[in-house]
Amino acid sequence: MEKNRRLFISRLKQTLTGKYLSVDEISEQETEFLVWKNQLPEVCRLLLEQRGGRLFTMVGGDERSWTGTLALYYVFAFDKTQQFVTVKTLVSEEEPTFPSLAAEFPAFNWYEREVKDLLGLRPQGHPDPRPLTLHGDWPEEIHPLRKEFPADEWVARVESREAFMRYQGQDVTEIPVGPIHAGIIEPGHFRFGAVGDTVLHLDARLFYTHRGLEKISEGQPLAKALFIAERICGVCALSHAVAYAQAVETAAATEVPLRARYLRSLFLEVERLYNHIGDVGNACAGFGLAVGISQGARLREQLLQLNERVSGHRYLRGIVALGGMRSDLSAAEFADILHTLNRVEAEFQEIAEIILSHDIAINRMHNTGVLTLQQAVDLAVVGVAARASGRDIDVRRDQPYAAYDRLKFSVPVYPEGDVLARIRVRIDEVTQSCHIVRQVLAQIEPGPVCCELPAIAPHRRGIGWVESSKGETVHWLLVGADEMVDRYRVRSATFSNWPAVPLTVPGNIVPDFPLINKSFELCYACCDR
Amino acid sequence: MFEIIRRIWKTGVVTQQPLVLAAPPRYRGKLIIDQADCSGCGRCESICPTGAIRLQPAPGGHKTGGQKIVVSYGKCVFCGLCSEVCSGGAISQSQDYRMATRQKNELLQYGG
Ligand code: SF4
Ligand code: SF4
Numbered sequence: 001m002e003k004n005r006r007l008f009i010s011r012l013k014q015t016l017t018g019k020y021l022s023v024d025e026i027s028e029q030e031t032e033f034l035v036w037k038n039q040l041p042e043v044c045r046l047l048l049e050q051r052g053g054r055l056f057t058m059v060g061g062d063e064r065s066w067t068g069t070l071a072l073y074y075v076f077a078f079d080k081t082q083q084f085v086t087v088k089t090l091v092s093e094e095e096p097t098f099p100s101l102a103a104e105f106p107a108f109n110w111y112e113r114e115v116k117d118l119l120g121l122r123p124q125g126h127p128d129p130r131p132l133t134l135h136g137d138w139p140e141e142i143h144p145l146r147k148e149f150p151a152d153e154w155v156a157r158v159e160s161r162e163a164f165m166r167y168q169g170q171d172v173t174e175i176p177v178g179p180i181h182a183g184i185i186e187p188g189h190f191r192f193g194a195v196g197d198t199v200l201h202l203d204a205r206l207f208y209t210h211r212g213l214e215k216i217s218e219g220q221p222l223a224k225a226l227f228i229a230e231r232i233c234g235v236c237a238l239s240h241a242v243a244y245a246q247a248v249e250t251a252a253a254t255e256v257p258l259r260a261r262y263l264r265s266l267f268l269e270v271e272r273l274y275n276h277i278g279d280v281g282n283a284c285a286g287f288g289l290a291v292g293i294s295q296g297a298r299l300r301e302q303l304l305q306l307n308e309r310v311s312g313h314r315y316l317r318g319i320v321a322l323g324g325m326r327s328d329l330s331a332a333e334f335a336d337i338l339h340t341l342n343r344v345e346a347e348f349q350e351i352a353e354i355i356l357s358h359d360i361a362i363n364r365m366h367n368t369g370v371l372t373l374q375q376a377v378d379l380a381v382v383g384v385a386a387r388a389s390g391r392d393i394d395v396r397r398d399q400p401y402a403a404y405d406r407l408k409f410s411v412p413v414y415p416e417g418d419v420l421a422r423i424r425v426r427i428d429e430v431t432q433s434c435h436i437v438r439q440v441l442a443q444i445e446p447g448p449v450c451c452e453l454p455a456i457a458p459h460r461r462g463i464g465w466v467e468s469s470k471g472e473t474v475h476w477l478l479v480g481a482d483e484m485v486d487r488y489r490v491r492s493a494t495f496s497n498w499p500a501v502p503l504t505v506p507g508n509i510v511p512d513f514p515l516i517n518k519s520f521e522l523c524y525a526c527c528d529r
Numbered sequence: 530m531f532e533i534i535r536r537i538w539k540t541g542v543v544t545q546q547p548l549v550l551a552a553p554p555r556y557r558g559k560l561i562i563d564q565a566d567c568s569g570c571g572r573c574e575s576i577c578p579t580g581a582i583r584l585q586p587a588p589g590g591h592k593t594g595g596q597k598i599v600v601s602y603g604k605c606v607f608c609g610l611c612s613e614v615c616s617g618g619a620i621s622q623s624q625d626y627r628m629a630t631r632q633k634n635e636l637l638q639y640g641g
Contacts, residue, residue, distance in 0.1 A: 227608065
């Protein structure tokens with residue numbers, strides 16, 4: 001491993017000769033290259049196109065208090081060598097601009113717009129000038145992630161700068177939907193341009209649930225920020241908690257006890273199971289197969305009750321600690337998990353078969369809402385949506401964390417990219433997750449479940465990642481003085497996947513949109529933060 | 530079609546059983562505060578992630594210099610950290626989840 005890493009980094013240095021200022025080892029898996037900002041496009045291009053990296057996350061930070069400048073971090077994952085390369089560049093307050101890469105690599109689009117909104121760093125040459133994370137009625141010159149902006153400030157709103165696609169021609173009907181919906185779902189505004197029943201274009205406006213969670217974490221002790229991490233999203237609470245804990249543990253250069261790693265894998269799979277099973281059931285609402293909806297909800301409920309019995313919380317909150325887990329499980333509880341899972345799995349298989357052999361269901365899902373492999377790669381789509389479009393990535397296998405390096409499982413991939421493929425990926429993953437849980441139960445050995453973390457020096461960094469039921473979720477953490485959070489960036493799977501949804505809708509009929517949306521099953525809260 | 534009907538028949542009525550009456554043992558519910566065991570160390574107050582628990586001047590509470598523990602269930606997220614760190618064993622957590630009230634001030638619980 002160490003030898004491979006040296007080789008990888010020396011090759012990288014060769015590729016980038018003369019294009020960087022310094023190299024720094026951030027952690028065992030992360031290497032940082034500091035570059036001038038005008039070299040940024042070339043360096044990123046080399047990493048993406050020549051070295052086979054993929055964009056993992058991008059973070060902007062206000063570091064004026066200790067370096068005198070603002071900074072941008074582009075993190076690339078190299079799955080073959082299980083390494084991360086961070087390209088850092090400094091942006092001065094006097095000239096707050098940086099070269100945009102969005103036109104060339106669409107995956108940078110949202111990241112760059114977010115940095116512009118929250119930090120006032122302007123991507124030069126970005127094709128889309130609209131605000132993203134902050135809505136158009138937020139004053140353009142106020143940037144909440146600048147350190148001088150107080151987290152509890154009330155800001156007077158201005159006239160909105162929101163803009164949507166303008167249609168000419170009389171045959172196009174505009175259909176605005178949301179942000180307040182008929183069901184109990186999260187807020188998002190969708191604006192369809194349709195000709196008859198067929199959708200021509202879709203604008204999706206999100207970030208109605210932007211709560212400034214990254215901002216309020218700043219200055220919090222590391223342990224308290226865990227509670228904020230856990231509340232980013234309702235259904236991936238555990239994934240966020242584990243990703244954050246891993247980021248802190250990496251910053252502390254500490255490995256958590258093996259039993260805790262197994263327990264994390266166990267609970268993460270249970271979280272995936274209740275989500276996938278509920279999501280497959282919910283997708284049936286898209287074509288009115290009531291039996292699928294109720295059976296999915298019933299089985300999901302059984303898993304939620306299992307969660308409550310073994311962890312004390314239906315959504316698995318409050319079980320992760322920095323350095324491991326807060327409590328252990330007893331043999332009786334392991335038996336309960338196994339028993340419940342076996343039963344739920346058998347019943348789910350039966351329901352999956354009912355859905356997949358239902359002609360109307362198949363007819364509605366097949367060839368609906370297609371996301372091509374090219375689109376998935378260009379937008380760096382992750383998770384179920386990526387694997388259903390032939391993009392074979394899964395951080396459990398590619399960048400193992402928790403105990404996944406000791407567990408065997410396969411990663412289902414389908415090339416079609418339609419609603420049906422996304423449902424099939426979930427159904428297959430349910431089988432794999434049950435398989436993983438059974439391995440954990442067979443392999444886990446007695447031992448401590450938590451360890452003390454050593455003191456973390458100021459300006460240490462860590463990245464934590466988890467394959468949640470929606471896809472890879474990345475938490476990037478910069479520790480400040482006195483073990484407080486200095487900058488915390490959460491890139492959830494939904495932040496990567498939402499930009500892909502509107503691309504899959506044109507050409508489909510309006511009533512298929514709920515089905516397409518459900519097949520992605522992206523939460524809004526963890527995208528908006 | 531036949532499969533669907535068979536499935537529905539086999540499942541039967543799901544909501545007929547009474548709702549869960551007692552929460553499972555691991556459930557983290559309402560706090561039990563025994564003021565007599567409190568040393569006034571303030572560890573609960575500093576670990577609480579939401580600022581729900583406080584030491585507050587009140588009649589009684591002699592060991593603690595005239596202060597008593599007050600919890601606001603308007604803020605508490607039932608994480609149980611306060612009971613984990615309590616040095617005197619004054620705080621424990623029950624499985625009681627029925628805390629709804631019509632009066633805001635009834636959300637406050639004083640150490641007893
Ligand atoms: S249970 Fe948690 S949130 Fe509630 S008072 Fe105790 S520490 Fe605070
Ligand atoms: S931690 Fe326990 S002993 Fe200390 S102040 Fe709180 S209730 Fe009292």
